[in-house]
Structures are given as C-alpha cells and as structure tokens.
Amino acid sequence: MVxxxxxxxxxxxxEALAKDGWEVTAVSRGGGRDEGTPGGVRTRRLDREDDAALTALIGDGCDLVVDLVxxxxxHARQLTGLADRIGAAVVMSTVSVYDDGTGRGFDTMSEPDGLPRYPVPITEDQSTVPPGDATYSTRKAALERELLAAADRLPTTVLRPGAIHGPYSPLPRELYFVKRNLDGRSRRVLAFRGESLFHTSAARNVAELIRLAAARPGFRVLNACDPRPxxxxxxxAAVDAVMGVETRTVLLDGAASASVGRSPWSVDVPVVCDMTAAERELGYRPVVTYRDNLPETVEWLTRRLTEQDWREAFPTLARAYPDLFDYAAEDAWFAARRT
Structure with missing residues (x-):
C-alpha cells in the first residue's frame, strides 16, 4: 500500500514497486488513477487523518506500507498501532530534521546567530531537532522518534530527502528559473555568488530507494538524495539549456538584497548529505541525475503555467516564497546599479 x-x-x-512485482494499492485523497498509473494497480481513496478508514484499508494485513504523507x-502511532498487520514500512521524513549540534537548524536560519553550520557531508547520525508540534521539522522529528520506539515491532525504513524535484511537486523550486525565462527576463540575480548547495532529491531516486528498502525489511534511517548536488x-544554467534561452546572471557576494537574489535554494551554508549508508545497506545507485530529470520537470511546469497563475497552480510555493517574482524590485535594483 502506497x-x-x-x-x-x-x-x-x-511504478517502481509494480515493475518489481508487487501487488500495489495506490492510496490518495482523491483515489483516482491517470494515464501513468500502471495496469493492475488498485486505487483507493483515503483521508490520512481518518484512523478507522486507514485500519479498514489495511484490512487483514499487507506486506508493506509506504507512507509518503x-x-x-x-501518524506514526497510526502505523505502529497496526504493526501486527503490517510486514514492514517505508516512511518519508526530511533532511530538515538535522541540527548542527548547537540547536541551530532549518528553523533558526532567519534568526540572529541562527545559521546552522552543518558538517559536509551530513551523515545519518547527525543530531536532530527536538520532537514537537511547532514546525514541520519538529513534527518530522517526532514522527521518527515514535517509529524508532516501535522498531522491534514494525521494521521501518525512514528516508530523509532534500530538495525534491520532478513533476507533480507542490513546491517546485525550478519554477524560479522556468517562469523567469517564460516571462522574458534576460537578467537575474543570485545571492552568495550562486554557489549555494542544497542537496537535491529526484523523486525517481527516492522511489528507487523505496523499491530497494521494500525488498530488505529492517529498521534504518537513510538520507535520500541525488549524486553530487x-x-x-x-x-x-541547466534550466536555460533545456529551454534554449540565454540569460545574464549577476552574482552577489553575500545575502539577497530584500527579495532580489533570493531563490528557493539560496542558503549561506552548504546542505550536503552523505549517501554512503544507502549504498552500503541497500545497494543504492541513483537512477537519474539532476540534469536527467530536468526536461520532464520543465515541460510539466511550462504546461501548468499556461493553465493557471503560478499562485493558483502552486499555493504551497506561493506561501513559502511570496516575493519569488518581484520583478519591480529587481528592475529598481538594476536601475540603481546603473545610476
């Protein structure tokens, strides 16, 4: 069950599990299927918050539950409460659970002296934020802690992806470049000299890790990222190449000037994860690179932008980055530089 x-x-x-021979039940809020759903896959509707509905779907039991939401x-207790009916689980977490050992992490980046200093690369034994209900990161940490407490009853692989990319994303960071190109913006500004590293995770690479973990039940926590970010x-530059455009990039030595230069990847410190454990424990090898995955993403984003305003198409992204396309501020910044 996915x-x-x-x-x-x-x-x-x-798709990966079905190709590997699993009998898959694809569960979603809408419960539908589309042209990409493999034949033979069953589809079911589920409200993730409905305990009784989840119990009914598990029924007498299943060999594997993949929980991506x-x-x-x-939510962890929902799964562990059904441990006698579930053979194993794969559950999605996030690299934002990491802190730098001094209490600083993703949640403190905007605070004075709150910038974390992560090791490069980050291994899975790096300390994490305290579990709680305050933020996305602390909720994911609480999810992990609860699953760890039930490790003897429910073999679970916890995956920690970074900046996930690919079609059907509610938070498509690539839109930052795709929309600018479609809008004819020939110049752009990038903070930190464009050198920010926020480890990317292709959805297809994460799916490959799920496939591998499904065949090797056990309790483990693994980073779930691409090759070199x-x-x-x-x-x-890669987006420009896919779209066949040329742009001029101005690089700032430091942080963004208000909204000018700020992108969804712009971090002052590198966030790079070690993938050695996944290679060792699961035999993981990435199935795509970032560049391999990009044309499909660009095509999907371009199609969505012809159908809706970007804020309507991607409300999660708009809430997270409300000034992502502040062209007036950018034009004023360039005009001031000329002056």
Whole structure:
C-alpha cells in the first residue's frame, strides 16, 4: 500500500514497486488513477487523518506500507498501532530534521546567530531537532522518534530527502528559473555568488530507494538524495539549456538584497548529505541525475503555467516564497546599479 500515491514521489514509487512485482494499492485523497498509473494497480481513496478508514484499508494485513504523507507522532502511532498487520514500512521524513549540534537548524536560519553550520557531508547520525508540534521539522522529528520506539515491532525504513524535484511537486523550486525565462527576463540575480548547495532529491531516486528498502525489511534511517548536488547557478544554467534561452546572471557576494537574489535554494551554508549508508545497506545507485530529470520537470511546469497563475497552480510555493517574482524590485535594483 502506497499512501500519498498521487503525489510527486508517490507516482514513481507506485511504478517502481509494480515493475518489481508487487501487488500495489495506490492510496490518495482523491483515489483516482491517470494515464501513468500502471495496469493492475488498485486505487483507493483515503483521508490520512481518518484512523478507522486507514485500519479498514489495511484490512487483514499487507506486506508493506509506504507512507509518503506522514508528518507527526500521531501518524506514526497510526502505523505502529497496526504493526501486527503490517510486514514492514517505508516512511518519508526530511533532511530538515538535522541540527548542527548547537540547536541551530532549518528553523533558526532567519534568526540572529541562527545559521546552522552543518558538517559536509551530513551523515545519518547527525543530531536532530527536538520532537514537537511547532514546525514541520519538529513534527518530522517526532514522527521518527515514535517509529524508532516501535522498531522491534514494525521494521521501518525512514528516508530523509532534500530538495525534491520532478513533476507533480507542490513546491517546485525550478519554477524560479522556468517562469523567469517564460516571462522574458534576460537578467537575474543570485545571492552568495550562486554557489549555494542544497542537496537535491529526484523523486525517481527516492522511489528507487523505496523499491530497494521494500525488498530488505529492517529498521534504518537513510538520507535520500541525488549524486553530487548542483549549485543554484548550475541549476539556472541547466534550466536555460533545456529551454534554449540565454540569460545574464549577476552574482552577489553575500545575502539577497530584500527579495532580489533570493531563490528557493539560496542558503549561506552548504546542505550536503552523505549517501554512503544507502549504498552500503541497500545497494543504492541513483537512477537519474539532476540534469536527467530536468526536461520532464520543465515541460510539466511550462504546461501548468499556461493553465493557471503560478499562485493558483502552486499555493504551497506561493506561501513559502511570496516575493519569488518581484520583478519591480529587481528592475529598481538594476536601475540603481546603473545610476
């Protein structure tokens, strides 16, 4: 059973498991299927918050539950409460659970002296934020803690992806470059000299990890990222190449000037994860690189932008980055430089 099967990771996960011979039930809020759903895959509707509905779907039991939408201790308890009916689980977490050992992490980046200093690369034994209900990161940490407490009853692989990319994303960071190119913006500004590194995770690579973990039940926590992550400047250049455009990039030595230069990858410190454990424990080898995965992403984003305003198409992204396309501020910044 794949919970969250209609999403960015769910679609390639269902495909990978079905190709590997699993009898898959694809569970989503809508419960539908599309042209990409493999034949033979069953589809079911589920409200993730409905305990009784989840119990009914599990029924007498299943060999594997892949939970892509769990994000709290309560969701972990839903799964562990059904441990006698579930053979093994794969549950999605996030690299944002990491702190730098001094209490600083993703949640403190905007605070005075709150910038974390992560080791490069980050291994899975790096300390994590305290579990709680305050933020996305603390909720995911609580999810992990609850699953760990039930490790003897429910073999679970916890995966920690970084900046997930691919079609069907609710937070498509690549839109930052795609929309600018479609809008004819020939110049752009990038903070930190465009050298920011925020480890990327192709949805198809995460699906490959799910496939491998499904065949090797056990309790483990693994980073779930791509090969060498591209810098934000390299991402912009790769998007330009796919779209066949040329742009001029101005690089700032430091942080963004208000909204000018700020991208969804712009971090002052590198966030790079070690993938050695996944290679060792599961035999993981990435199935795509960032560049391999980009044309499909660009095509999907371009199609969505012809159908809707970007804020309507991607409300999660708009809430997270409301000034992502502040062209007036950018034009004023360039005009001041000329002056």
């Amino acid at each position: 919970i969250g099967a209609g999403g960015q990771i769910g679609r390639p996960a269902v 769990a994000y709290s201790a309560r 591209p810098t934000v400047a390299e991402i912009g």
